[in-house]
Amino acid sequence: MSATESLRHDELVARARQITTRELQVYMERTAGSQRATDRARKVLPLGVPSSFQAYDPHPIVVRRAQGSWMEDVDGNRYTDYDMGFGALFSGHCHPTLRAAVDAQLDDGTLFVTPCELNADVAELLAARYGLPMWRFTNSGTEATMDAIRVARGITGREKIVKVEGGYHGHHDEVMISMKPPISEAGPADAPTAIPATAGITRAVLADTKVIPYNDPEALERVLRDGDVAAFIVEPVMENIGICMPQRGYLEAVREITRRYGTMLIFDEVKTGITAGWSGATGVLGVQPDLVCLAKSIGGGLPLGAFGGTQECMDQITAGKVLHLGTYNGNPLCMAAAKAVLADICTPETHQEVNERNSRLVAACQTVIDGAGLPAHTVQFGAKGCITWSVEPIRTYRDYKATDFDLAFAQWMHGINRGVLLPPGLDEQWLISVMHTEADAMHYAGVFQEFVDELTA
């Protein structure tokens, strides 16, 4: 950064902090009901929330209703929802087709614990999209990645796994390592130290998980050389540090290296599976893994996960070598929702329409950035988009950590007071759903323009 750029950057940060201070005050006033609800909840729920991801200071908004593309909090404030259940609602809130399918299923029961025909219906729909023949259902993305790792260990007879620094794959022990480690403790960028993200991870689990930077095929090869790694689990496009795209040739190299060392390649498509396009990131980017994990948007707002694999991988389950279990697996209610999502709501046509709408939003935000000469850029992947507060695109978790969190936080706080609801962590991105109209989508760009006008005034 030149001296003039650095001066301007300091001015922008100082202005962003002023905006944050003022907007926090406004937030406290307009969400007094959420504050009261959180105070009550904190007496019976740690942090007052059902998942620690939902907690933020001074208190989260507490929601009473959501439909289509909007949510309403307990104070009666309306928001255009761009969070959409951390990306789980590509279909929108309560899409009428999904609602009809769920209503019809309620007449026929919610849990059989013996198969229903919907199981094969949904598995066939997934097989057609993701190019993998065999599927099993879970209740969350966490279970999907946990079970896929177990299958990989079963087929290879190896114990170690590899994940990327900054990658999130759910809340089971093996992957709650180096999720968002402090850089001061994280060791060298090209050979990061594995750091537990929570208490309760045993030393044995820690020793079995190797951590590498994203977008670095040489680092992958280095950790696979000993021939003791069962699986490399990776999001093909990282969507828990904004949106971090694979560099040209990275995924192809990953495919070739994992194959050469007999390591299973697991794509975690919990976020990208539906939102990237009709056949997920696998289809868009054209690299086929051994196992794919799905969740979020396949359930259309109901709790559902799935993992699919090659015949060889999934034969581990058929042969009884790997056990895959679960009372609610493939329950008819979630199956009815998934069938409506996969067969009727997320068609190739709706994917195209939504992606094009999102492209117009992304372009509008980029125009605002360019007009003001801001140290920021936009990224789009399918129906997802984000503004990243750095001039250069990010390639790794370390790049993401170097982006400007003051500017990002001020924009987030400014937006929420104007009905633009984004996920609380600055590592997330927006989702344009099937139910966002053109005006809904563009609401974001209008509020962003207001923010930038004030930031640069």
Ligand SMILES: Cc1ncc(COP(=O)(O)O)c(C=O)c1O
């Ligand atoms: C990439 C990725 N994998 C796995 C998960 C875990 O999914 P779930 O929260 O359904 O357990 C998430 C959740 O955000 C995710 O983003």
